[in-house]
Amino acid sequence: MTHATPGMRRYHWWQAHRGLAIIAAVIAVVAVSVAAYVVWPRTEPPVHITDGSHVFSADLARVEALISAENSQVRASGHYVSIAFVDIMAPRKNIDPVPPDSIRHDLEGAYLAQMAWNHPIGKQPATLVQLLLADEGSAEANWLEAAHAIEEKVDSPDHLVAAAGLGISVENTRKLIKELSDHNIAIVAGAITGDSMTKTLDGDTPVPGMVRVAQTNTDEASAAVKYLDNDKTIPESPTVLLVQDQNEGDDFAKTLGTAFARSIQNDSARQYKLTSPGMFYNSRLSGAGEVLKASAERVCETRADVVYFAGRGNDLQGFLAGLATRSCAGERALTVVGAPDIARQTNTQLWVGQDANMTVIFTGLVSAEMWTKDKPAASGAIIDRFTGTCAYCFPTLFPGERLDDGTAVLSHDAVWTVERAILELSGANPGISLSAGMVAQQLNQLKVPGASGWICAFDTNHNPVNKAIPVMSIDQNGHLTYKALSSATGVPPTACGS
Structure with a gap:
C-alpha cells in the first residue's frame, strides 16, 4: 500500500x-x-x-x-x-x-x-x-x-x-x-x-x-552507449579505446570498464571497434594522473574516436591535460566518455588551450537541469x-x-x-x-x-x-552542460503505479 x-x-x-x-x-x-x-x-x-x-x-x-x-x-x-x-x-x-x-x-x-x-x-x-x-x-x-x-x-x-x-x-x-x-x-x-x-x-x-x-555501473555504461548510438559527431563505426584503472580495491573502476565493454559488444545500433589491448593504470600507486598525462599519445597511435575512461575523476584530470596536446588533435576529433565520479571535478581546470578538439561527456547520477x-x-x-x-x-x-x-x-x-x-x-x-x-x-x-x-x-x-540517468558534458573549466536523459533501456520511468 x-x-x-x-x-x-x-x-x-x-x-x-x-x-x-x-x-x-x-x-x-x-x-x-x-x-x-x-x-x-x-x-x-x-x-x-x-x-x-x-x-x-x-x-x-x-x-x-x-x-x-x-x-x-x-x-x-x-x-x-x-x-x-x-x-x-x-x-x-x-x-x-x-x-x-x-x-x-x-x-x-x-x-x-x-x-x-x-x-x-x-x-x-x-x-x-x-x-x-x-x-x-x-x-x-x-x-x-x-x-x-x-x-x-x-x-x-x-x-x-x-x-x-x-x-x-x-x-x-x-x-x-x-x-x-x-x-x-x-x-x-x-x-x-x-x-x-x-x-x-x-x-x-x-x-x-x-x-x-x-544506478549501477552496468546501467551507467548502457546509458552511455545508448547516447553514443545517437551521437552524430562520431563515425558510424567508431574506434574505441578503453582506459582501465586496475586498482582491485576500487569496485567502481573495476566493474565500470567491464560493463562498458560488454555494452558496446552487445549493441546493435553501431559497430563499435574496441582496440586491444587497451590502456591500463593503477590508482593504488602514486602519480596516476601524471602517468596518464604522459601516455595520452596512445590515443593517436590507436586512431581512437572514442575513449572510455574507467576510473576516478581525479585521475581523469591528468589524462585530459595530456589529451589536449596530443599530436593528432588537428586531424581527428575525440569524444571522451566517463561515469558519475567526473561530477566531482566541477569548477576544476581540466585542461588549457583552445585546440584540444575534444568533447568530454559522462553519465551522471542526477542533474538539477533534468x-x-x-x-x-x-x-x-x-x-x-x-x-x-x-x-x-x-x-x-x-x-x-x-x-x-x-x-x-x-x-x-x-x-x-x-x-x-x-x-x-x-x-x-x-x-x-x-x-x-x-x-x-x-x-x-x-x-x-x-x-x-x-x-x-x-x-x-x-x-x-x-532509473533515470542524465548525460552531461564538462568543459575545460569544469563547467557542466546537460545533454540528455537516458537509462539502462534508454527510456526511464516517469512515475510509479500504485
Whole structure:
C-alpha cells in the first residue's frame, strides 16, 4: 500500500519563523565551534559516531550544528528512531577521491531528508528521526570501528534502525556493509555505483537488508552507449579505446570498464571497434594522473574516436591535460566518455588551450537541469525540497550551496528511502515498535519517489530498475552542460503505479 508522502511546499507563518529561529540560533554557535576546532588540538580518542555535537572538520561545522539542534528537539519528543549517515567525514587530499565539498553536500542532503520527515505539512509522524553521523575515516580505514559504533546504537536509547550513505565503491565499504548486515541493520547506499557493492563478499548473492538508490555501473555504461548510438559527431563505426584503472580495491573502476565493454559488444545500433589491448593504470600507486598525462599519445597511435575512461575523476584530470596536446588533435576529433565520479571535478581546470578538439561527456547520477528539462523524470513534490522557498527547503537552509555534483540529492534520497520504509511499516501497523530488522525487510518492497529519479522497483540484486540517468558534458573549466536523459533501456520511468 502506498501512503501520502510528507511534503515541503507551504508552511504556516509560525512554522517558517520557528525554522528560521532555529537556524539563526545555530549560526550563532557555529563560529565558536569552528574556533574551538581550529585552536585547540584534539587529544581525546577518535569519535566514530556523533549526533552532530562533535565536529569532524571545520568545513562541516555549520551543517553539523543544524543536525545537532534538530536531534535535540527529536530526543525531547521521546518518540524516535535513529538513522546513521556513514561517510568519510574528513577526506585527505591525494588519498581520498572525494573533495571536502562533496562530504558537506552529503550531510546537507541527509539533513534535508531528516527535516522533511520531522516537519511535514499536516500531521506530524508518530515516530521522528534522529540523524547520527558515522565516520569511516580516510580511505575508509576505520570501517570496523564505525560499524561497531553503529551497532552499539541499536539496543540503546537511540534505537538505531538503519545506516545510509556508506561512502564510495571500495573494498572497505563492502566489509562495512557485511558487518552491518550481519547485525540485521537496514542499509541504503547513496552514491555507490560499483556493480558488486550489493553482493556478499563470499559469493554472488545479494546482501540481506540492503538496497541502493544510485544506478549501477552496468546501467551507467548502457546509458552511455545508448547516447553514443545517437551521437552524430562520431563515425558510424567508431574506434574505441578503453582506459582501465586496475586498482582491485576500487569496485567502481573495476566493474565500470567491464560493463562498458560488454555494452558496446552487445549493441546493435553501431559497430563499435574496441582496440586491444587497451590502456591500463593503477590508482593504488602514486602519480596516476601524471602517468596518464604522459601516455595520452596512445590515443593517436590507436586512431581512437572514442575513449572510455574507467576510473576516478581525479585521475581523469591528468589524462585530459595530456589529451589536449596530443599530436593528432588537428586531424581527428575525440569524444571522451566517463561515469558519475567526473561530477566531482566541477569548477576544476581540466585542461588549457583552445585546440584540444575534444568533447568530454559522462553519465551522471542526477542533474538539477533534468528537473526542468525532463520534469517527469523525478517526483515534483520531492524536487520542491531542493528548489522551493519554504523554511526547510534547501535554498533556505543552505544558501549558495551547489547541487551540480549530485551528492546532496543522492544522500537525501538514501535517507528518504529509509523514511519511506518507516512510513510503510507504521502506516500498515499503527503503534508498531520499529526494529532494524523490520526496516531491512521492508526496503525491497518499496517504491521511492526520489529527487534523483523514480525508483519503481528494486531488482533481485537490490538495485533500482531502469532509473533515470542524465548525460552531461564538462568543459575545460569544469563547467557542466546537460545533454540528455537516458537509462539502462534508454527510456526511464516517469512515475510509479500504485
